[in-house]
Amino acid sequence: MVYAVEAEDLGKRFGDIVALQGLTFRVEEGRIFGLIGPNGAGKTTSLRIFSTLLLPTSGSARVFGHDVVNEASEVRRLITYLPEEAGAYKNLSGYEYLQFMGRFNSQNGDDLAKMVEDAASISGLGERLRDKVKTYSKGMKRRLLVARALMNKPKLAVLDEPTSGLDVLHSHHVRGIIKKYVEEQGVTVLLSSHNMLEVEYLCEKVALISKGKIVAEGAPVELKVRYKSSNLEEVFAEVAGLA
Amino acid sequence: MLEGLGNIIVKEVKELIRDPKILIGMIIIPMLLFPFMGLALRVATQTAVESTKAMSIGVIDQDRGVYAQTLFELFSVSNLTVVRLDATDIQQIAKNVQESNMTAVVVIPEGFSQNITDNIQAKLNVYGVFRGAGMAETTSPSTVVSLVNAYSRQLALQKAGNNTAILDPVSPSQESIVKGKVVSVSPSVLSTLVLSQYIGVPIGITVLIVFAMQIAATSVASEKEDKTLETMLTMPVGRFTILLGKLSGSTIAAAVGALAMVIGLNYYMSSITFAVPAEAGVDLNSIGLAPTLTAYLVLAASLFVTLLSALALAIAVSSFAEDVRSAQAIVGYFYFIIFIPMMFLMYTDISLMPLPIRLVLLAIPYTHPMLAARAGFTGDYTTAVLGIAYVTAFTLTILYIAARVFTTEKILTARIRFRRPKKREE
Numbered sequence: 001m002v003y004a005v006e007a008e009d010l011g012k013r014f015g016d017i018v019a020l021q022g023l024t025f026r027v028e029e030g031r032i033f034g035l036i037g038p039n040g041a042g043k044t045t046s047l048r049i050f051s052t053l054l055l056p057t058s059g060s061a062r063v064f065g066h067d068v069v070n071e072a073s074e075v076r077r078l079i080t081y082l083p084e085e086a087g088a089y090k091n092l093s094g095y096e097y098l099q100f101m102g103r104f105n106s107q108n109g110d111d112l113a114k115m116v117e118d119a120a121s122i123s124g125l126g127e128r129l130r131d132k133v134k135t136y137s138k139g140m141k142r143r144l145l146v147a148r149a150l151m152n153k154p155k156l157a158v159l160d161e162p163t164s165g166l167d168v169l170h171s172h173h174v175r176g177i178i179k180k181y182v183e184e185q186g187v188t189v190l191l192s193s194h195n196m197l198e199v200e201y202l203c204e205k206v207a208l209i210s211k212g213k214i215v216a217e218g219a220p221v222e223l224k225v226r227y228k229s230s231n232l233e234e235v236f237a238e239v240a241g242l243a
Numbered sequence: 244m245l246e247g248l249g250n251i252i253v254k255e256v257k258e259l260i261r262d263p264k265i266l267i268g269m270i271i272i273p274m275l276l277f278p279f280m281g282l283a284l285r286v287a288t289q290t291a292v293e294s295t296k297a298m299s300i301g302v303i304d305q306d307r308g309v310y311a312q313t314l315f316e317l318f319s320v321s322n323l324t325v326v327r328l329d330a331t332d333i334q335q336i337a338k339n340v341q342e343s344n345m346t347a348v349v350v351i352p353e354g355f356s357q358n359i360t361d362n363i364q365a366k367l368n369v370y371g372v373f374r375g376a377g378m379a380e381t382t383s384p385s386t387v388v389s390l391v392n393a394y395s396r397q398l399a400l401q402k403a404g405n406n407t408a409i410l411d412p413v414s415p416s417q418e419s420i421v422k423g424k425v426v427s428v429s430p431s432v433l434s435t436l437v438l439s440q441y442i443g444v445p446i447g448i449t450v451l452i453v454f455a456m457q458i459a460a461t462s463v464a465s466e467k468e469d470k471t472l473e474t475m476l477t478m479p480v481g482r483f484t485i486l487l488g489k490l491s492g493s494t495i496a497a498a499v500g501a502l503a504m505v506i507g508l509n510y511y512m513s514s515i516t517f518a519v520p521a522e523a524g525v526d527l528n529s530i531g532l533a534p535t536l537t538a539y540l541v542l543a544a545s546l547f548v549t550l551l552s553a554l555a556l557a558i559a560v561s562s563f564a565e566d567v568r569s570a571q572a573i574v575g576y577f578y579f580i581i582f583i584p585m586m587f588l589m590y591t592d593i594s595l596m597p598l599p600i601r602l603v604l605l606a607i608p609y610t611h612p613m614l615a616a617r618a619g620f621t622g623d624y625t626t627a628v629l630g631i632a633y634v635t636a637f638t639l640t641i642l643y644i645a646a647r648v649f650t651t652e653k654i655l656t657a658r659i660r661f662r663r664p665k666k667r668e669e
Contacts, residue, residue: 089469092258101478104478
């Protein structure tokens with residue numbers, strides 16, 4: 001069986017610092033999989049490896065069977081990546097930004113127009129898309145970026161802290177978009193988050209990472225039962241102590 | 244292979260041209276600065292010319308002879324307003340003159356006419372009235388001196404029976420040898436014409452390169468600063484294509500900036516009335532000094548590869564910076580290498596320099612377009628073509644390094660940041 005995401009004994013070092021060690025997990029197509037853990041646990045490093053930005057030091061990472069190192073250009077055709085602190089080109093308008101990004105994935109003008117139309121609807125920014133990005137609030141920018149990450153219906157969307165820095169209302173809107181898009185389009189999502197509420201709401205399966213290692217993996221409900229906890233936060237506190 | 248290049252170039256140009264820092268600092272200011280300087284110069288020149296017309300001079304005639312009278316009449320028929328001063332000594336009226344609007348006083352001493360008649364050199368004194376640093380202070384006395392010189396020459400001619408052969412027994416005629424052919428144009432006229440090329444081209448090329456490097460550095464660093472680079476690097480587009488897109492976008496934005504500057508500079512130059520000799524209506528084509536098509540092509544090729552090398556260098560080094568300010572600071576370290584050839588080649592020919600300096604200059608890529616610009620005059624295309632080959636090799640090396648940086652994770656993990664030292668809050 002070909003998995004949407006497959007990490008096999010994945011390791012990454014930055015000089016003397018060990019960021020990841022022996023990470024192994026699999027994500028089936030059409031699922032939302034969450035990597036959760038504290039700052040510096042290795043979540044972003046993992047996502048960056050699957051997005052072809054960083055090279056693993058050991059082990060392998062595959063996206064729909066394609067190796068992220070040897071078949072990086074194939075992988076880039078299948079994924080979209082939303083970094084935690086992503087920005088958009090501030091001197092372009094929202095529409096121009098979507099068109100610019102859309103052109104890399106569209107086959108023709110009609111295809112592009114459809115993508116931009118979808119993105120406009122996902123973002124819910126309406127007429128503000130005609131304004132330059134530099135006039136957007138943080139929440140508006142994040143909505144634009146989420147729309148960009150989903151508009152071309154990627155096989156895999158890699159989302160690093162998708163609601164990072166957003167207020168309650170904007171976070172709610174973005175989570176709704178992701179859930180709806182996955183259900184309707186069958187997109188696979190690999191995401192990271194600090195927000196346990198968000199993870200429980202979105203993810204069908206999660207991996208808890210601490211100090212570069214997976215310390216627990218399973219469906220949120222299953223983990224809560226396994227560790228006799230009322231929420232994922234308690235699960236994490238329990239297993240992180242074991243790590 | 245380069246799919247998506249056009250998309251990236253269009254985005255780059257839009258982003259750069261719309262960036263207020265680039266729009267104002269590199270396009271609007273240069274376009275306005277030179278015309279403004281030209282306007283200031285034009286106004287100053289006009290004021291000076293008008294003040295010359297209205298210039299008033301005083302004459303103390305202690306001689307009262309016939310030659311003093313003719314000189315007085317000569318002053319009167321010129322543009323000057325001449326006032327006869329009734330005094331025996333300049334000291335007597337110096338204070339009054341200072342308070343008047345007179346810009347010069349001529350004192351014709353007693354015996355002036357008699358000396359001329361007796362073939363003894365006659366003397367007179369010209370006093371400039373100094374009030375400030377305006378142009379009239381300089382021009383007024385020199386106008387008077389020119390009139391006196393013209394008068395003196397006229398008298399000499401009369402005494403020589405209008406025979407110029409007695410007055411100037413030897414008269415040199417100046418001609419030049421250009422590219423092995425004798426042409427009847429004086430060397431000073433030719434050098435005036437060629438000098439404008441010698442000074443203008445190095446300045447223009449240097450400014451273009453500096454602009455382009457700043458823009459390229461901004462282009463890469465702002466992707467990092469605005470956190471757009473990570474997303475861009477995960478798009479289905481080759482890293483080399485992204486690099487080329489940045490190079491091309493920066494070149495276009497730099498060309499717009501350079502064009503704005505050239506337009507401004509052109510207006511400025513036209514504001515300056517150069518004292519080009521009357522015989523300067525020289526047809527450069529007929530004497531083989533006009534740049535030929537080959538010369539233009541060689542210059543264009545040389546400029547193109549040099550510009551690419553500068554851009555690739557800027558992109559490679561700014562990839563290690565974390566923000567725009569740091570990138571511009573890093574790129575700034577390379578400016579002195581660009582300015583060295585300009586400073587040396589603006590006034591001196593490379594072939595006249597000592598061998599070690601010549602070798603250092605030849606090793607700097609930015610020297611070569613300036614040498615290529617001169618090939619049109621000197622006909623030394625061999626050095627120009629060898630220069631292009633050298634710069635091409637240099638450019639390819641830098642491009643390779645830049646491409647390597649872009650294809651590795653170094654572009655994301657490298658961190659150079661320049662910050663002002665933090666101050667403790669009061």
